[in-house]
Amino acid sequence: MLTIGYLNRAKNAPGLYEVYTTGDPYLVDLQLGTCECADYRYRDGPCKHLHRARFATGEHPIPANADQDRIDEKLGTCTEHDD
Structure with a gap:
């Protein structure tokens, strides 16, 4: 799952996000x-x-033709990571 955050390198930087994968x-x-x-x-x-x-x-x-059942329910949220 991909999540985005802004705690480490992107903290307090407009337009910068950290995208977390595995x-x-x-x-x-x-x-x-x-x-x-x-x-x-x-x-x-x-x-x-x-x-x-x-x-x-x-x-x-999100494209209108996207399969709504396959869209991550957390897509519109940012999460903060401590690691």
Whole structure:
């Protein structure tokens, strides 16, 4: 599951979010539309972390044709992590 937070590197930084997956978090900058993950760097385009941050913050609406049963119920929330 992907969650987003703003406790560590993104704390008090407008537009910056940490997107947590099973490993270390990736820093997403919504103002620049970038992510530090390898997928973003090598594909030169939006990755799942960037999409997650955009959906979770409401910057982009969830597509109307998305399967509502498969959407994470916590998608619109930010969580803070202590680790």
